[in-house]
Amino acid sequence: MSSTPENRAPATRTPESHAHENRPPSPRVVVIGAGIVGCSLADELTARGWTDVIVLEQGPLPAPGGSTSHAPGLVFQTSPSKTLAEFAKYTVEKFSALEVDGLSCFNQVGGLELATTPERLAELHRRAGYAAAWGIRGEVVSTARCKELWPLIDESVVVGGYHTPDDGLARALLASRAQIERATARGARFLDRHTVTGIEQENGKVTAVVTDQGTFPADQVVSAAGFWGPVIGRMAGIDVPLQPLAHQYAKTAKLPDLADAMAEASKPILRFQDRDLYFREHTDRIGIGSYAHKPLPVDPFAVLPYDEARAQNMDMPSSYPFTTEDWAPSWDDCRWLIPALRDTDIEEGFNGVFSFTPDGMPVLGESRQLRGFWLAEAVWVTHSAGVAKAVAEWMVDGRPSLDLHECDLTRFEEAQRSPSYVRERGSQQFVEVYDVIHPLQPMEQPRPLRVSPFYARQQQLGAYFLEGGGWERPHWYEANAPLVDALGPLPERDAWSARHWSPIAAAEARATREKVALYDMTPLRRLEVTGPGALDFLNRMTTNNLRKKPGAVTYTLLLDETGGVRSDLTVARLGPDRFQVGANSPTDLDRLLRHAPTDVQVRDITSGTCCIGVWGPLARDLVQPLTRDDFSHEGFGYFRAKETYLGHVPVTAMRLSYVGELGWELYTSADLGLRLWDTLWAAGQEHGVVAAGRSAFNSLRLEKGYRSWGTDMTDEHNPFEAGVGFAVRMDKEDFVGRAALESAGEPTRRLTPLLLDDPAAVVLGKEPVYVDGTPAGYVTSAGYGYTLGRCVAYAWLPVLATGTGVHIEYFGEKVPATVADEPLFDPKMTRIRR
Template structure:
């Protein structure tokens, strides 16, 4: 979502000279942009934001591949920086302890992520944990996860080193400049107003940390983050650490996580620093944070360092003393409540604002990810795209219902609570729910729907009403059995054998209209959408380098009217950024709904409800009709993402319940059931249908993702076409795997090892689900090109699970069932 290419050299103003702002100035100037001004309200080099008090822990491993990439780059960059003769990164390593079976299992899962994303790490015994950290009580520990390349970032030193380097390239850093306004004209930023003058700008980047909402309000831009205070304390000198550490480097032992009690530890020469997430959330109003000088006048070290709340600390101190008996005779000499930022989903907020062109956010970024974020944002500004996928961090990822102050506050506080929790990938949030419901919600409740949540939507994953259809008993390991039911198998089989209704309302629907609509969609997407009205086309949105921004279904309903099935709010923003004046784009999602009617008896269900011909000859595959089913006007599209005959049926939200009831009544003779998202996911993987954001992202091109069929190089120029014409042969491809053991399952993000791997994995799993038609778990993975039949193994909680590369599509390769 970059701005149009600059006709003159861009003038960039960065707000905030913490670790993100300094890193960004360094990255921008390294790319040849020298007109960069960094404005800071406090004194340099330690202006009093989160950077100034950060303990500097860098644990690289995350369930997010993107966050791990950010952290790896931060380690790489800071390891090469020095200030005052000291390295800006100290690779003491990291050690995470397990004191419960659940945590020990989770560390096995974390070791899998490390393998998938290329981070060195190993699971170690309790005895080895004791060797690495002699102060711990070995009897409490089941084992640990040791990552030797993690360590301590000296945030203030790294800021200074990058600031000096950026200054040598022409950047200006101005301290004690308080931003008071953002100038704009014609929907575009033009400058930054401070108490010491105005600074013209073509791009403004808010890297203000927990002051982000304050800057955002000046620009008329929502910044969905919540500042929270987090306790950090230092002990007095400990005899056990006397002489153990060089005062200049401060630490020699790995940074330590005791996540079962929400604690972490690092050395400060002969003292311990201890951070706690165990206390109640302590929200901070960013508009009420004191300026630097006023904070100092009130005996605060800095604006982001609030008074220590002893009552919150007491339980954590007891937990520290239990883990480290040596602390029972120790005291806490000092402590503070440090302020930093959380978002509703715990990820950073990055990108150019939809509301104000040229106004960028680089917010809710921790030191761990700072240099990686700065590099990505600099690439985004300069090149129009980053080299890593950023969809999880995109400022536009949140739905409107997820941007209210109440939602941001409630979900941000919960992210603090869950920082060190063992969180299942399907675990839904508990509050605020329900937030968004389809018109069918009451009927789904009557059928005993088990709801999970996504994008604020209640999504039925299975229905207890289908329990009588369960055949036999399927056993799963405890982790895979969470947020799952054997009913899923019954719903998948019933869809293959009869017919089922699926609530597809959360799918994003856009309407693209206007005289230029056809030419615009031709220019923006990879396939040929210049077909007669009634045609539906599967196509892709690419960025300039040929990476997959999204996949779309485009239905041409009239000469100048299209319905586009998209993935996220960012898709609409991307299209709007490129749309000419004669094209209008409107989000239809909230005012409409959709039911998928799929299965071999789907035609038997819908044909009696309409006078239109729903035969294969009268209503072919990938066709659309506007018609009526009973009393309900619908847009019917003959699409199937489960590999069976059927239609997606769209109507307005006010008629949704009537549509459900009409189909339900008509389907009784066919044995219709309602089926959930878990069955849907199983069926779509059997057909090899990709899920954007999981199976492929901007880091992948269509050919390596197995989507070359959606690219028509002969339909004219389109965004990303030039890049596709010069691609080398793929070194990795999205590969279907079948697990050899019929009882085995994996869930996604696990490392995959091919024959001949010398320790490092060949790739990683994207999507996985049990294929009930095939009798095997299906997993898709990014791997080097391997012939069908090749043996691999997937590491699942430390176990090697054999699998075999398969030919795709795994189910109904001739498409007989869909085209009947």
């Protein structure tokens, strides 16, 4: 586990520490799939006292023929995702402690990533920053050091590398055996040659798993079937957004340079990401994997059973024939990097099948549609033990100890779940495995997928669109380019921070502060909660007091039972039993639906509605002439809502501001959205109205210190640590998470505002922060504050006094910054409340 301060649990906590705790009787659990994930999960569950566990496998044990059976076993812990990094760290920790017949289940040879271009070397510095942020040992090393670590490479083509001494090779089948033995000793049963043919259910609850060898009653079922996940999901009536793809892996003939090798591997696993290649030793030969070839999608419903595959001369169902035509370009690249390969050839190879999702993350969690049916899918060996631990915690304890929102099975929008989308995006994830990905880099296809009613007008204004949740989101408008001349000189940006950025964003931010701007807020999720029990339900689920008269708007939080922030919500009471809830993701809808009583209805109204944010000191001058209702400060106070008309358009107007300026969020139905935009645009011409994008929005909200859930705070943080304790009312009736907050104690870490000392410096997020020369935390959100003339960064750090100096590591450079008071802009809220 990481030593950085964001972690809940100490590194010494192991599954065995749960075994003797008092727990209710073990439910009947059936795990489908005895690959590395299923075996790890059985071990983790039984270690926590759930011993009535059956693992069903269609192939023979211990090598049943799925992805685990052919996996090369590379474990690189460094990832831009903190969650994936934590998964991988636990995998290393656990497998390093497992042995079978005196052989360790993990060969800690280390990892080495090579750069052959300046751009890749810069990326390796960024990866070293991730490592420092997440508590992983790693450093950027010289060409000479790369040659020492891997003598076979041609150092003349290498400009540097990234070395991680604690990475290595997981012996996946051996680790599976070790965990089978441990779980079996605690009471679990592993049954191979059992093909699942159905999932039985009753009243929305799973009841049994049907196989060709009989039926197994179950209270909980976990699909850990790997690329067969969609097949199992269909039996349960659950779609699994997963696309299997074939990946080329080859072994050379024996190499004279490795003739004296005694160990399976002694050199670091090697990544040559500039050519989408990786290398590992197999004693006296080298194994090579390639992501350079075209995507080779596999239909999971057409994968042969084990015996049929063997009858057709396949080693296993997941091992397809090697396609030499796809290999040829990669082989040239291999020989260019490693001269010793020029005198040998490939002796064997295969195309191995494994799983990709539309965003490259695992799919984890319990289905709401079929209670007791869990997914642990699209998991690579790298993350297997960590995923199993998290899912076991989730099942046994009710929640995982890590934030899993990036992996939650509910995270995809409905528009992102079509088979075509899953296939296309899964294939692109294969292509991008080793690509240098900018944090703002949008997908290229399929686009446009979701557009707001204002899309045509945005195109006319030259919107620069990025994508999120399938939505086209304007980040700035070329129509505002003439406004840049009035700004004066802006600090020059480096090549990385200049991507997906324009100085026009600064002009739009200034126009918002000085005049008025229109922001497309349509992609923000909107839920409608109605019914006689709606008020009691929402008040119990959230932290703030919602018992206010209709017309009130309240910022509040969804917590879990341990007090972690699952989401933040804006709740408008539009009638005695009718609420509009501004939420963050499909997971929020799922959580409310799981807990809603029968007299409460919850539905997503996002797609049928739209929203324009009208913000700036002239916002009232723009809006008031369009309505007969009183939009004065006295007549329409802050955090109030009105249902009214603007021109011909019925709107729900909420006086909110996430940019720190006077204004309203204006909601209407999608069919009237374009008319609303045109009405506001025409009325705003005399006031200098501009359309503004999310780049300016992010800058303005950071200056005000407004949090972004999923980035600045997650369920790993409680409200008082995250700086949103003002949304918690401990004096109201009971709410989810209250008991945990009462015993939480004083925070030892905080989401901390930082101002970079150098007005020209910029960071982007996820960089490590050093206090007294030691990594102490990491940046969440960051962006240039155009009003302040400094870059603003928020970071999770130990509690530090205002004025404390820290350093943020940006591409290997230590950038000085200072802890600041918040809000950084307009602390008395005079601009909003006028």
